[in-house]
Amino acid sequence: MTTETVSATSVGDRTGYGALWRAVPRELGFLLPLLPIAVVAFSVTITVFALGAGLIVTFIGIFVLAAALYVARAFGTLELVRLRAAGMPEVTRPQFKTSQGGRLARAFVPLTDGHYWLYLLHTVVVGFIISILTWSLTVTWVAAALGGLTFWFWDRFIPEGNQDIYISEVVVEFLFPGVDVADGRSGDAVLNLIIGVVFAFTLPFVMRGLVNLHHHFARGMLGAWRSEALERQVVDLSESRGAAISAEGHSLRRLERDIHDGPQQRLVRLQMDLASAERALEKDPENARTLIAEATEQSKAALDELRALSRGFAPPILMDRGLAAALQSMAARNAVPVKFANAIDEGVQLPQEIERNAYFIASELVTNATKHSGASEIGLQLALRRVPEGDNWWLDVTVADSGRGGAVAKAGHGLAGIEERLRGLGGTFEFTSPVGGPTVVTAHLPVTY
Numbered sequence: 268m269t270t271e272t273v274s275a276t277s278v279g280d281r282t283g284y285g286a287l288w289r290a291v292p293r294e295l296g297f298l299l300p301l302l303p304i305a306v307v308a309f310s311v312t313i314t315v316f317a318l319g320a321g322l323i324v325t326f327i328g329i330f331v332l333a334a335a336l337y338v339a340r341a342f343g344t345l346e347l348v349r350l351r352a353a354g355m356p357e358v359t360r361p362q363f364k365t366s367q368g369g370r371l372a373r374a375f376v377p378l379t380d381g382h383y384w385l386y387l388l389h390t391v392v393v394g395f396i397i398s399i400l401t402w403s404l405t406v407t408w409v410a411a412a413l414g415g416l417t418f419w420f421w422d423r424f425i426p427e428g429n430q431d432i433y434i435s436e437v438v439v440e441f442l443f444p445g446v447d448v449a450d451g452r453s454g455d456a457v458l459n460l461i462i463g464v465v466f467a468f469t470l471p472f473v474m475r476g477l478v479n480l481h482h483h484f485a486r487g488m489l490g491a492w493r494s495e496a497l498e499r500q501v502v503d504l505s506e507s508r509g510a511a512i513s514a515e516g517h518s519l520r521r522l523e524r525d526i527h528d529g530p531q532q533r534l535v536r537l538q539m540d541l542a543s544a545e546r547a548l549e550k551d552p553e554n555a556r557t558l559i560a561e562a563t564e565q566s567k568a569a570l571d572e573l574r575a576l577s578r579g580f581a582p583p584i585l586m587d588r589g590l591a592a593a594l595q596s597m598a599a600r601n602a603v604p605v606k607f608a609n610a611i612d613e614g615v616q617l618p619q620e621i622e623r624n625a626y627f628i629a630s631e632l633v634t635n636a637t638k639h640s641g642a643s644e645i646g647l648q649l650a651l652r653r654v655p656e657g658d659n660w661w662l663d664v665t666v667a668d669s670g671r672g673g674a675v676a677k678a679g680h681g682l683a684g685i686e687e688r689l690r691g692l693g694g695t696f697e698f699t700s701p702v703g704g705p706t707v708v709t710a711h712l713p714v715t716y
Contacts, residue, residue, distance in 0.1 A: 287471035290354050294474040297353035297481075298405040305398035308342040312390045329375070336377035336387055343386035343489045346394065346481070355482045359491040389488045397484060401477040408466055408473050415463020537565040590622040594629055594647060603637045603645050603668075610650040617651075617662065621714055624692060625649075625664055628710050631685055632666040640670025640706060651714070660714040661694075665707065672704035685710065 315338055319331030340363070347358050364380040377383040544558035585593035591609045598605035617625075629647060636645050646667040653660050674682065686696040689710055698708035 284471070287475055291471050291474055293353050294478045295405070295409070297349050297478055298401060298474065301398040301402040301405075304342075304345070305395050305402075308345075308390050309395045312338050312342065312387065316387065316391070329378070333375070333377045336383040339387040339390045340377075340383060342390045343394075343485075346389075346485055347489055350478070350482050350485055353478050355478060358482070358486050358489060361489075361491040385488045389484065393484055393488065394481075397481060401480060404473065404477060408470055412463055412466035412470050415459045415461070415465075416467060418459035418463065534565075534569055537562050537569065540565065585622060585626050586619075590617060590625055591649060593622075593626050594649065597626075597630055597633065598647055601633060601637060601645070603642055605633060605645045605647050608646070608648045610648065612651075615651065617714060621662060621712060624688070625662055625710075625712055628685055628688065628712075629664050629666065632664070632708050632710070635682065636666060636668040636670065636706065640668045640672075640674070640704075642668035642670035642704075642706075644669050662712040662714050664710045664712070666709075667705055667707040670704050670706060671702075672700045672706050673702045674698070674700035674706050682708070 312335060315331060316335035319328050319333075319335050322328030322331055344360075347360070351357055361382040363382055364376050540558045540562040544555040544562065547555040547558065584596050591611065594609075595607050598607040629649075633645060633647060636642055646665075648663075648665040648667075650663045650665070651660060652663060682698065689696045689712065692712055694710060694712040696708075696710055698706065700706040700708075
């Protein structure tokens, strides 16, 4: 997979003529109710706002103005929900101000928040005008397309002799002076058919353009400001950095503990056996050979444990043959049978860093299930999916076991460590583990090229 392939696929999905037609029902579902919704929104909001403005000289007017801003926010949120249902990309919602004070403090909050005033402006001015315009164009285009294509059917119900002049005669006379239309009724049927075909052919383009117009203004007036997005990004990056540092520290502590409990103890035993063999070499050669043989076994066991520890980071097969082959090999060596399913198309190339982290996470999840779940079978699935809204790709690693369930993410333990590592990578983590099982854990890693 390449960036060019992803871009070409997304563009084809969004702009193909067939895709435009498939989106027409959803777009009409947004456009046709525009007028009644806009009229209700305008009437209710402007009435409450005018009442609050008239009572501003009294203390009650402040609460009424705040209520008007809340009403505008509700109608603005409805606009965003309807745009999303029409197939438009998600508009990031603004972070409205909140207050921890009493009722009076909460009443003043909307009055000092610029987002509320933008929602009010959109509801009573911008959105209202655009809704009338786009609704009129929608009804005109749909009526012209349907009326022109079906003129041949309902024309027969129009009594003859009621028309003094036909539209087709006017058009032909204008375009071709001196040419007469033999049959004005038939000429009108042909003319209406041509108009219907033209309007029907352009219908999906016009509907998409009208919905895009609403989306453009909604994104500018009802969405979060760029400064808020930057602030949120800074916060997310800070949290991800902290999570990555914490996860790395947890991994280093785990590695230190595993080395201390495993290879280090065997190497100490190896040193003691070799020292004993050296002392017994001249006095008791037979015992020395026995000690040397035991030392050899200890060195082999220590080497095996060191290799096992290294698999949690970057086994050679991962570097040579890729993530799927490495997970297949890991599944084959596991003490509990692991059923591995790879839903990624052959030939897809993932970034090496993503493969390394995915292997580590999958290995940790399988190890946790093997040690703590009491499962007789473990399922491991690898999948790649695209999120159309942001045109992003995500790698999903799912591990399910048939164990006893009841797993919880405790701080400093396996699942919590995996969650911290995922947060450091900008990913997400979810799991379900009801008592009695099964336990299903899914790690979502963002794929960047």
